[in-house]
Amino acid sequence: MNIFPIKRKDRALGTSEKHTYDIPLDKGSGRLFLTILTGLMVFLMLLSVSAAYILTDFAQNWQTALDGKWTVELPVIDEDGKDLTSKQIEDKSQQLLTTLQEFHAVRTATLLSDEDMKELLSPWFDTDQAKNDNGEEPLLPIPVLISLDMSETGAKAAHDIRMEIEKISPLARLDQHESWLSELLRLTGTLRFVAVLVTIVICSAGTLAVAGAMQSRMAEHKESVELLHLMGAGDQYITRQFQRHAFIIALQGATIGLIISVLFITGLGWYLSGHDETLLPSFTPTPLFWAIFAIVPLSISGLCVLTTRWAVLHRLQKML
Amino acid sequence: MNIFPIKRKDRALGTSEKHTYDIPLDKGSGRLFLTILTGLMVFLMLLSVSAAYILTDFAQNWQTALDGKWTVELPVIDEDGKDLTSKQIEDKSQQLLTTLQEFHAVRTATLLSDEDMKELLSPWFDTDQAKNDNGEEPLLPIPVLISLDMSETGAKAAHDIRMEIEKISPLARLDQHESWLSELLRLTGTLRFVAVLVTIVICSAGTLAVAGAMQSRMAEHKESVELLHLMGAGDQYITRQFQRHAFIIALQGATIGLIISVLFITGLGWYLSGHDETLLPSFTPTPLFWAIFAIVPLSISGLCVLTTRWAVLHRLQKML
């Protein structure tokens, strides 16, 4: 009973608000905690899931761009370190090309044109200038590259090709891309694994926290819950109240988390695009990527509701 | 009323524990929050205060070590870039030394011996080896250094000295240490300022949080507080209950914070000492430094108690 009613006019009048909850879950301090918790869960989850997604995308890019693509590299110097003439280079590369095309495992072999080379090297050298300043020849001895599209990438094919090209030029080198590609793929695999792990940890911790919070809310409103029981309310009826409460709070928290993550990821993308464009493959968000941003908050809300349901039912079972 | 008493044998028996609080402050969820809060406050505060302390110590070290110490540097090459002979070096340096010692502003001028030089340079070069491999001469042209202990460090003294040494050797250079010393001092000043700022922010935020927590605890136990009032309990009596509660919790939190900080700082010191001994001046904790570790937790506990006192009294004044 409020014994200082004059001080609070509205309460003193005592007209209550619209009936929404049988149990006053919408009041009390637990609310803010749960909102922040779900917000955080959604934020971290979105970060790790989108990181995993982007990594997968990168890995696929690298894989499709480079899988089955080998390269033969022909330096433009001879064994004694002297520069070859244009004629010599032309001859050697034509020779290599024909030899390589005869291999069964090679689908096509293409000599990379100057244009291709320029593009390939542009991030590292100011290739335009290098050529123009000295007329025909570039300042640095740019090697001739022959790109191979392989139908077969076994060790035998590699061995055979190596044997052949050595005959033409001992300095020519076969690059299978494999070592650094697999390195990169292993790295992204690890990162993806970490992301999944983080997701799992967040989910479990969050689930436990939600369950704990709900059980403490139940303890707080024990008397009301017992009263509802004694009036013949089934477990479902009582659980629904908590579920609704959890759903509203989770949705609020999830929205906040979603907004923060979108801002964060957009900001990060903007920052990265302004800096090292060449460092990472460019990533264009697909519809599926954006779908994650709808699915994650909804699933977390759903998870919260289910957890609540489980926690409340579990506790109710213990009551008489 | 507990209507499921059979399930909880102890409660059902209903014998209460020893009477400690008129208001059941020791129960409920606010407790953990306050403990963690004070723990965090103490931890952050200890970090920033000891950072400020160590920085002050460093700054003083640098100041006393370098204040009033100038250096004259004489390169061992002539104007055309050719190495000077040992004789030439000897002559020039003796000439400089005598000239410098005649200045009124110079207290003493000392030629740094080879030993001194070796020690001075040891962090950067493997000076021992440099000398031994090539007999007498070091690999790099190590300049001759004359250390000056100044009784006066004004701009005029600097100008006069510069004029004189230029006459002897145009390449000789006067190093006032001032630019990098003042740079360093400005940096430590900034850091110290940041530390003080952090301390103030933590204190204010913590104080507000404690006040808020206490007022919400009061709201939670409004009925009990009102009842005590109606029984004739004065504001002091009620406030004492909250103060005692705050004190116990704050002390617990402070102890936790203290332990964590000591572990943290010891760990950090151990890590740093294992790595770059030359990067930072060594720091030996003085008794005053350790006193901080006693004072900060106690002051924070005191602050919590005072804040609680203020918050509770303030709220009580509003009651009838």
Next chain:
Amino acid sequence: MIKFENIGLRYGVGPEVLRDVHFTLAPGSFHFLSGPSGAGKTSLMRLLYLGIQPTRGEMQMFAQNAQQLDRHKKAFLRQKIGVVFQDFRLLQHLSAFDNVALPLRIQGQKEKDIRKNVEELLKWVGLGDHMNRLPHTLSGGQQQRIAIARAVVTKPRLLLADEPTGNLDDEIGYKLMILFEQLNKTGTTIVIATHNEQMMERFRHPRLVLEDGELSVEDAIYATQTKKILDGVY
């Protein structure tokens, strides 16, 4: 309808509060439950509304063994029981109206019917003007009337009232007793725990008397003699 056989009850490891309690309530019967303070009236009520389990003995309610019901059946059975608690147990954040409407909402009735029934009942108990007030702004007697209204609004098959007129003046107390009588005429079995001798004298109903944890049943006729004398007074 209700049959207690050899019921014993103890709280925790305390002494037996009820011992060898043995009685039958016929459908449509009306009993007073009396006994000194601390005799176990409220405890017996708790057993009847399935708030606790007896330590021993057998309880039959609505022709079912009450100790072996599953949760669903128990909830269903409780919907047929209306309870006025000794300490009211109103939900403090709900208005008087919502407190009374609660059992109807739990039973899933239509909101339109609920409004009509609840408003009518609240007017009847004299709280027509206070329907939207929160319990803590009402007087003790007004709160008790809400508790009573909440217990009878579902027209339960068993009504348990624990000291339902302790905070009410005689006039409104008698008015509520007449409400109980009317409910009883429509077939509701009623048990009222009370200390109010005057009320028990005035309304002739058999009494269950608890003394030292043991229950004895006194017939209504016993009390008639005294009642005639009192009838002259009022």
Next chain:
Amino acid sequence: MIKFENIGLRYGVGPEVLRDVHFTLAPGSFHFLSGPSGAGKTSLMRLLYLGIQPTRGEMQMFAQNAQQLDRHKKAFLRQKIGVVFQDFRLLQHLSAFDNVALPLRIQGQKEKDIRKNVEELLKWVGLGDHMNRLPHTLSGGQQQRIAIARAVVTKPRLLLADEPTGNLDDEIGYKLMILFEQLNKTGTTIVIATHNEQMMERFRHPRLVLEDGELSVEDAIYATQTKKILDGVY
């Protein structure tokens, strides 16, 4: 000792609960306060124990203007008043003993004296075996007796009891009335709000009757006639 002049009270913007209340209580007097449920008995009590301020009028208590006291004096004045609340207001985490000891501890009495006094009083109200129990494990009547013990343990100069026997059987109710009478004989001014006609008949004391927010004082002699008839019954 207590003088109300033209006192009016309204809660918030609601209607006036008390209107032009006007009365004087002499030191050592004993009054019943009656009136239908919702008449304003508890509200008048709240004014008397300084739980609320009147909206208008003048209140004299213990020869002081009660509306102009500073906080310290108010606390001191409240220590001289014992209150039995209609809803008990026991502290649920304290044992029966500690609940009763609380006002003595607030007054700063010695722990040894407290123990002796409280134990004696609890035995007297029949709770000697339940001293270490928490309130929620006690029956309604037992809780009410703790509330009464807490109000009288300080031997207050003014005792306000709001429906103090609503949950008690007649026997213990009369025993407690005798406790109040004894306290009254030592000089305590007593006001008891009650609906219990029987009790008011039996103990001849003047009545303050609240009706429609207005107070009238009925003398004890008025009730004597009826009492004689009743005396034959019991």
